[in-house]
Amino acid sequence: MLHSDLAHSTQDCEACPIRHRAVCARCDADELQVLEGIKYYRSFEAGQTVVWAGDRMDFVGSVVSGVATLTQTMEDGRTQMVGLLLPSDFVGRPGRDGAAYDVVATTNLVICCFRKKPFEQLMETTPHIAQRLLQMTLDELDAAREWMLVLGRKTAREKIASLLAIVARRDATLNLLTPNGKLVFDLPMTREAMSDYLGLTLETVSRQMSALKRDGVIVLEGTRHITVPDFSRLLEEAGDDSDGGMLS
Amino acid sequence: MLHSDLAHSTQDCEACPIRHRAVCARCDADELQVLEGIKYYRSFEAGQTVVWAGDRMDFVGSVVSGVATLTQTMEDGRTQMVGLLLPSDFVGRPGRDGAAYDVVATTNLVICCFRKKPFEQLMETTPHIAQRLLQMTLDELDAAREWMLVLGRKTAREKIASLLAIVARRDATLNLLTPNGKLVFDLPMTREAMSDYLGLTLETVSRQMSALKRDGVIVLEGTRHITVPDFSRLLEEAGDDSDGGMLS
DNA sequence: GGGTCTCCTTGACCCAGATCAAACCGACAC
DNA sequence: GTGTCGGTTTGATCTGGGTCAAGGAGACCC
Incomplete structure (x- = not known):
């Protein structure tokens, strides 16, 4: 379950309270140092768009505070939200340059960003980051599938x-x-x-x-x-x- | 894109034509040997259930031929299919023992299975397997989200x-x-x-x-x-x- | 105070898709 | 041939949620 993990990492890793859930579960000094070097924070006000679908996105990161949504829009304007990002959730996709969805802040929002290129390099040299990200992505996939039941049958x-x-x-x-x-x-x-x-x-x-x-x-x-x-x-x-x- | 990858691996890796898409993109001799040691095939007839949601599942694998579906069922019998597994798709979840969904063969079906425990160990020692699996899971997540638009708005x-x-x-x-x-x-x-x-x-x-x-x-x-x-x-x-x- | 936003609620009516029901169409067995 | 059985089509009717429209309720400014 997600949140026990979160609580765990929040205690274990002083350098990254909630922020680096993706990577801090077993982080060591070297990795942390790299992460510190490539990270920065971005703030958004409620209603602001973080990225539009299709735009270049040169970072990945995680939500520190606030709420963001992922939405898809059809040409005729019908929209479907496909994800709800709460604090500690991961944003962005390693290995792809363009955003697949509109990411919009629905409340005031702070994201902890890592520059994508060096993050991807870190992923290659540090196996457990990919493993951790895999677990998180599998959780998201389960949530998405749960939501398919909601949308289709409820x-x-x-x-x-x-x-x-x-x-x-x-x-x-x-x-x-x-x-x-x-x-x-x-x-x-x-x-x-x-x-x-x-x-x-x-x-x-x-x-x-x-x-x-x-x-x-x-x-x-x-x-x-x-x-x-x-x-x-x-x-x-x-x-x-x-x-x-x-x-x- | 998935299928170019598939074609790629189909050519590159004689030992695992379609079967090990998850792991064969950059497989070397040692890994292949391990994989050979822990793999086996299972066949199902159209209509047979591979696993029920909640059942223990001691393998992961990929579809070799045929089609399987992932479905969720509510207590009152409403059902929603949440995934369609075609040849080369991955089945199962590393790091979890129980199946989250019913997996049902809708046509005659052959799965190439890997025993889960050793597969997970292989994942830990072989970084690019997790990386590959991560990319596949991200693709599935995108597909699931695409499907949310279909279910919610079309x-x-x-x-x-x-x-x-x-x-x-x-x-x-x-x-x-x-x-x-x-x-x-x-x-x-x-x-x-x-x-x-x-x-x-x-x-x-x-x-x-x-x-x-x-x-x-x-x-x-x-x-x-x-x-x-x-x-x-x-x-x-x-x-x-x-x-x-x-x-x- | 009044004006004007944005967001929310409520009502009246309508329609896409659900529900109920009947019939159709191979395929396979006898 | 006849029977029957799973899957499919088609019709008649009903209904949950969409659509259109009119107000309400704060929040903020002048």
């Missing part, structure tokens, strides 16, 4: 519940433990972004959010701040088996 | 056309070149399997196949044998940009 209500469950779980793991099964978090996205993720319209998202609120599955303060009184209830609504299926 | 007709385009492209690359822009291939799946892949019902699949036939986008002989008189027309119907977007 109802609007189940889709919303699934999204809330994912965000709640990640947020809870990163920030606060659940006091008594109750979960509190902020949605890092607009209704429109939710609809792009779920393959719905923004109106349907809004209606289903209202319905989940009416039925007591969630408590809404404003439009973003959410309390989940009973997480297992939320998972039921998502149509997931007991643990939510998003372990990996 | 109409039934576009979905069908997208599926046909994928199968046609892979089949054409593996077998026969297009003589004059015309493409001939056999669908390796039932209407029901198509519906599971596309997030539709089997009836809708059938109707849209009939519609594409009526409109001259495809020519059907029987239910499986398909001729595509104009591939670019098919891509248009799929709503893809000119090259179909499934390059990677």
Whole structure:
């Protein structure tokens, strides 16, 4: 599971708290030094685009804070979000120059970047980086496939519940433990972004959010701040088996 | 792009024509010897299940011939196919014991398996195997994300056309070149399997196949044998940009 | 205060695709 | 030939979610 790994690396590696999850699990002094030499930080404001699909991308990196999304757009304007990047997630693709998707900051965002060329060289000389990246990519692949089930077979209500469950779980793991099964978090996205993720319209998202609120599955303060009184209830609504299926 | 790689390895590596695409791009004698020692073949008939989700899986491998599918099932029986495995595709996940999805042979199927433990050890001592596997996994991730767009935003007709385009492209690359822009291939799946892949019902699949036939986008002989008189027309119907977007 | 953004909610209506049901079409067995 | 069985097609009807349209609710500025 991802987050135990994250916690592990956060403790183990002083030089790279959350930032180099991809590489710090077993990093030694030499590698760290190389990494320090090729890294830099970039900040974005909510709404800014990090890269457009097709643009040259001369770095890889990981999200330090904030949330970014990967989206694909058809010529006629239909868009589908294909990835949600939360802190510690990896950005970019070694071995390819152009970005495959639009990467957009949905909140204020900080990325820790590594210049791509030297990073790729480091990958070649340091086997466990590729191994680590492989594990992360396999996790992402599992998440993408999980999402295919959501997109292909779930109802609007189940889709919303699934999204809330994912965000709640990640947020809870990163920030606060659940006091008594109750979960509190902020949605890092607009209704429109939710609809792009779920393959719905923004109106349907809004209606289903209202319905989940009416039925007591969630408590809404404003439009973003959410309390989940009973997480297992939320998972039921998502149509997931007991643990939510998003372990990996 | 996958297939050039495949062609490359098919030529370069006598000991593993199509079979070890994952590892043969730069294999040397020692590695090949190890691989020979831990490999074996398994055959399945159309309809047989290779593994059930959750079952222990003590091998990884690649498809030699035939077609297999990865599917997820919800408790109430709704199913979504999350992957289509064609010859040369990798099966299984290093570093995990249980299968994450049902793997089912949809045609007669031969898999070249490597016992997992020794394969994982080989991965640790042979950096380029992990690197190669990483590239393959990144390709699969791109394919999965492409499919998220199909599932989330495309109409039934576009979905069908997208599926046909994928199968046609892979089949054409593996077998026969297009003589004059015309493409001939056999669908390796039932209407029901198509519906599971596309997030539709089997009836809708059938109707849209009939519609594409009526409109001259495809020519059907029987239910499986398909001729595509104009591939670019098919891509248009799929709503893809000119090259179909499934390059990677 | 009022004006004007952006984001969100709610209502009324419509349609693509689901559902239910019947029939069709080889292939294979007897 | 007849039976039957899996896969497929086609028709009739229903419905979840899309579309169009009208307000609401903050946030920010003047």
